[in-house]
Amino acid sequence: MELQILDKTFVPFISAAEIDKEIQRIAKDLHNNFQNEVPVFLVVLNGAFMFAADLLKHYTTPAQVSFVKVASYQGTETTGKVNQLLGLDVDLTNKHVVIVEDIVDTGTTITAIQQVINTQKVKSMQVAALFFKPEAYTQTVEISHVGFRIPNKFIVGYGLDYNKQGRNLPEVYQIK
Template identity: 50%
Template sequence: MIQLHDKTFEPFISSDEIGFALAEMAKHIEDDFQDEVPVFIGILNGSFMVLSDLLKQYKFMCEVEFLKLSSYEGTESSGKVNELIGTSKSFEGRSVIVVEDIVDTGNTVEKLKAIFKSHNVKSFKVATLFLKPDVYKKDIKLDYVGIRIPDKFIVGYGLDYDGLGRNLVDVYQLAPQLPKGEFPS
C-alpha cells in the first residue's frame, strides 16, 4: 500500500506486465510501419514513461514529438480537454501514432483526432498502454492497446494523483477509502 496526499493505493499491475504489454505493442506497430518513418506523439504529462519504454522496444526509425493536454482534476475527468502546449511542426502527409498512458472517456482521443485531421496527416493511429473499455464510448478506433482494465482510478508509470505517483514503476489502484474517523477492523 502507498499513500499519496489523502488517498491510499494498493498494488494493481506490475512493471513486468507493463513491459510485456509494451513489447507486444511495439511489435504490432513495427508490422504496420516497417516501410516508413512514423511520428510518435507523446501526450504529456502521463505518457512520458510509456513512450520512452515503447520506443526502446521499437526497432525502426521514427520521429518523436510531444503535446500537452489536460482533462483531469483530482481523480475525476473534467469532461473538457484543454490544449496546454501544442506543436508548430507540420505533419501533413505523415503517419502519426499518438501515444497515451490511458484512455477512458475518449475525450482526449477525440480532440487529438480533430487536431491531426486539420494537419492533413496520411494516417492517424492511437496507442495506449491502458484502456477502460467500460467507459470508452467513442467511435474512434484504438489501434494498439496494451492492457484493458476496469474503471478504477490508477497511479504509477506516468499516471498521477494531483501530481504524485508518476515515477512509480508499478501501477496502483485506489484502495477502498474508510469514512473519516473509522478504522479498519
Template identity: 45%
Template sequence: MNIQIDQKDFELLIEYDQIKKRIRLIGIQLEVDYEGRVPVFVGVLNGSFMFLGDLMKEVGISSEVTFIKVSSYEGDQSTGKIRKEIDLYMDLKDRDVIIVEDIVESGNTLKHVIDIIKEHNPASLNVCTLLLKPRKLNQDLEEITYVGFEIPNEFVIGYGLDYNGLGRNLKDIYRAEHVPTET
C-alpha cells in the first residue's frame, strides 16, 4: 500500500502486526533483564510516544516513565544541531535507566541524550530503539541493547515518525519512494 504525505510518496515497509510481535519479544527480554529492579524508561519525544506506549503494555515489572525532548530535524534532513526542548525532571541517580527511541540513525542525537543522562549518575544505562540504521550510524554507542528492526538508510514515517509533522499517527511504518532519475 502506498500513501502520500505533504506531496511526498511513501510505500509500506513494516506492518503493525510485525511491530506488535517484535515489541512483545522486547518486553519479555526487558522483564527478564530487569527482574527485581524498577527501571526508569526515558522516552525521547516526539517520535517514541507510540513505541513507548505499546512497550509499556508489554512490560509487566514495576517501572517508571519520564520524557526528554530533543530535536535536530527539519523536513526529512537533520540540521546537525541538537536542541534540548524539554529537560528531564526526574532524579535518575543510582537508577536503572532505559532510553526509548523511535529510530537511531547517525547516533548524534542519541549520544547527546546519553550524555545528558550520564550527568545524573544512573546505576545502569541502556537504549531500546524500535528502528536502527546500522549503515548510517557514526557513533560508537555500546548502550544500544534492544533493537526492534534494522532498516536500510531510507527516510521512514509512521508509528510515531513524521515528515513535516505529519504521519506520526500511522500504525504502519512507510519508507519514502525512490524517484527514478533520468539518465
C-alpha cells in the first residue's frame, strides 16, 4: 500500500520482520566480536534510535551506550555538511567503539564522527549501519556491519524521516 508523507509518495520496501532478522544477525556478529569486552555503542540520533533500541535488546552482554546528534539532511537531499549538535558524554579512551547509524549514504556523517573519535585513544572503532547505499558512498571509513545494501533512493520509516515525519513507522518505505 502506498503511503503519502507531505508532498511525497512512498511504497513498501522492507518489512518489519526482515528488519528484525537483520538486527538479530548484526547483534550476534557484534557479540562474537566483543566476547569478554565491554564496547561503547555510540548511537547517532535522531534516525538510529529505533535500530539502536532493537539492536541493544538483542545484544545481551555488558555494554555502554552514548549518543551523539548530527544532521546532514534537508528534505530528501544531503547537505554535504555535518552539524554536531550534541557531543559525547563518555570517555572513549582505550574502549571498543561501535557507531550505530541508521543509514550510510555519502559517508559524510560517519567520517565526521570518526574524526571526533580519533581525538580519543580508542582500542577499535566499528560501524553498524542498518542501511547502506554503496553507490552513493564517497568516503573511506569501513562499514563493518551492514543490515541492508540498498539502491541510492530515498527511504523513510524505522527511524528515518522525511521532513520530520515517518520515523515511527515499523517498516521501511521507498520513494515512488
